[in-house]
Amino acid sequence: MILLIDIGNSRFKWALFDGEGVVQRGAALHPDDMEAFATSTWGTIEKPLRVVISTVASPQLTERLAGWAMAQWSLSVEIMVSPAAGYGVKNAYGEPGSLGSDRWAAMVAVRSEFKNRAVCVVGCGTAVTIDVINRKGEHQGGLILPGLTMMRHALVNETDRIKIGQSSLNDEGAQISFLACDTGNAVIGGTFYALIAAIDRITHDIVAELGVNTARVITGGDAPALLPLLAAKYIHRDTLVIDGLCVMVQADA
Template sequence: MKLLIDMGNSAIKWASLKQKRLSAQQAIPYQSDSLDNLLTQAWLKLDVPSQGIWVSNVAGAQKAEILSHWMKTHWELNPTFIKTSRYECGIKNAYDNPKQLGVDRWLALIGAHHLEKGPVCVVDCGTAITLDVLNGHHQGGIIMPGVTTMHNALLSNTQIQVNQTLQDRDKQAFLAQDTQTGISLGILYAVIGLLEYVIGHFEKQGYSLKLILTGGSVPALEPLLNRTYRYVPDLVLQGIKAVVSTTNG
């Protein structure tokens, strides 16, 4: 069994790979508990991934070190941390400096390339929202604050006070009659506007992009989407699978 791990900014996600079949994605958010305790609670009863461990990490060096130490202590194994490259799995990186492209974005592109044929727009709605276009090769991308990040930033930089969360808005409203719904709609419309602007630009050039969404904020956006899309919660893990399969067979 192989273990594939996606260490994001807000949560760690994983799945096992057995005989080229990927299990359902599991996830735990980073909370006040230490990462070591969270890993022990989640993984101590897992089968030892004797065929290897592959990791996408954008959570920083400290969390990577904790992860490596836990695996060495409990499984006597060292994980392989995947790096962004200039070319892999049939995709060429558009960045002048390929290493500047986050490995999660790179793997999401690889995953999308293996799941869908033709031009795609890949949008990851997490702590940050990233949008990348793949048309034969990576065309480049855009980064903006995520839905929850925008919500928290507005409240922390103004005197606006609300007791509700982003999910508590009036789902039927187009324009708001209360502050919380006004904030929520403004944020969600900003994201939808970005998608429409980028996809519309390519449509004017004669390209029809398939929209692929991933990330924890997708459910908040779904009611507002008027385009056909595919939601792939484990897109990064699908990319890791493609890399591992290409490298190890």
């Protein structure tokens, strides 16, 4: 059994992979006490053969998890670093390791699923990332945009008179409409439309460049909220980073 962990900026996902498929999975926000969370979540499972982590979070969080794995299983975790090429994908970055491992894993996953099609991958988390691979699996580069919550915090923190509650920052109870009649919903609607307009326009231009058969794949915590408002057709994959880690560890076996 291999424990796969995807640590994002605000939440993480994990899965147990038995060599053929995922047999157990979960997701959570970053816990205040990582060691207690790890013990309650994985403390009773059989010692895994490997613990493989894709992380874009603070080194301290990853170090705490690594320390727990060593204390619990006497096992060193493997922190994934994006390579120059592998698993059917060629990295476009001049410094391959500077490409986020989550973005690399997502591209590996879509390359495995969509084979010889060009793919545009949209990751909707704390930040929004857009990466493109052509039909040959060659990474064409990508873009990084602020995510919904980041845009909302920027409006609140960088202005004097936009003051809204935490629930408005997190969409709780919000009514998304074209025009709003209160500040909280105006911020929510404005940031939604800013992001969907950007995603639709960017992917439109990518499809125009690479061809109409280009697949648009969307993932990340904010994807379900954005999908109903997007004009183009997107394929939703909820666990794309974990899926990519599965492809890699299976190929390495």
